[in-house]
Amino acid sequence: MRPLNRPIEAWAGQRIWLVGASTGIGAALAADLLQAGARVALSARRAELLAQVAAGHPQALVAPFDILDQQAWCARYHEIRARLGGIDLIVFCAADYRPERSWEVSPGGAAYTLGVNLGSVYAGLATVLPDMLARGSGGIAIVASVAGYVGLPNASVYGPSKAALINLAELLYADLHPRGLNVYLINPGFVQTPLTDKNQFTMPALQTPQAAARSIRRGFAAGDFEIHFPKRFTMLLKLLQWLPYRLRFALIGHYLIPQ
Template sequence: MSTHTRPLPKAAPQDKTPPSRTAVLFGPMNEPMADLRGRRIWLIGASSGIGAELARQALAAGARVALSARRAEVLEEVAGAHPEAFIAPLDVLCHDAWRDQHARIVEAFGGVDLLIFCAARYRPERSWEVQEDEAEHTIRTNLASVYSALGAALPDMLARGSGGIALVASVAGYVGLPGATVYGPGKAALINLAEILYSDLRPKGVNVYLVNPGFVKTDLTDKNDFTMPALQTPQQAASAIWRGIGEGRFEIHFPLRFTAWLKLLRILPFRLRFMLFQRFLLS
């Protein structure tokens, strides 16, 4: 586990020429990050699933990665004694812990170039199965704790005029899917928040990425008792996310053969949408 600080490779001079109208309309919405070598990444929710695989792939690509989740011993296993890994245990619901861990990471790395929020809770439940305390815990984990992340990391990024925030939401936030009674609204809020952050932060030099995965085989989706179309592995999901960040995309959604249908469903009139739910999801 590395805790030393060393200078990063010098960045190439930035072109200060204003982008053309064509670039604004059709070019990448964020600054592309194709090369992860030397990038300082703080990954929240790195102990399992997509987050763990994001960490492994970033370390393999030469990034310096701070791994955060509650269980330090599991983070150590994910890091695999990689010299550029920094273990930063964190309970996302502990507000003060965010600033403490951010300070540790800045001391070790010199700053954070990209924060990825990938922590989540989920249990499938219909409206009449919701438990109030569980619902509150899920919303605090999946949504409210993001504001703690922003409070810890954004001031430094804004002061530098660079950096990036990636929020891992879900296609469950596109439409009100039966069974996602608590999880879905929280993810819908993350989608809305990412849009606001992009409008606020991109003009100040901070990249914002919205990640909307389809079904990915993890401990969370193992709770589902239905067939999950276009199910992907965490390795496939992480590769798609890094590819989207490398291309400078704002929304990174995958797999397209599944997410395209949900995007279409999103724009249908409510009457038709609910008829399709009854026909294919609730029958």
């Protein structure tokens, strides 16, 4: 069977815009792609952290901005396009996470998490898609999470935002693949990052950001639509999706909800 996307095996000269590149998976993936020869524009709010990721890589472009500011998206895109000559792939990796039960959610906190995790992706799509569609090529990579597979405790806003990203990636593929664009859905399991450091429980199959970056690059090279890892954990959650609600809720209540 043919891959769902055109495989990316050679990264030299590829022009990447990585949004959320200051820490965690984003920083590790940026370093990995830079090492492979890609030209990478690094974006997040904290310029000093982006500079650390870019250090030693002359083909890196540090481009900090606030992803919740629509005007800033447009300004940064025009700058990056002028410097790199265009964008071949944009990776949406910015995220906010607050471990909280449903009764602990505040409207302001929920709005912020949804704005970072979901709203910023729509802002980015509105910014880059016109040029990609005009030339009939390019790629969109959305970092969601296995937390979007099923409703899990402590992910009262984060989980629904990631479920929305999974749905968005699926419909983007249906819309954009016939028009020549690649669409990638990236669903990591637990990865050691500043976000998961907030968790107060043992995280199964915990990976380093570097291992996550290698898995993502392998998925790009294979032309996968969904890139999920580590398989020994993600396949269990996929199985949980298929169970009847009565059994699923029983398992979640027994193993995942603090007593």
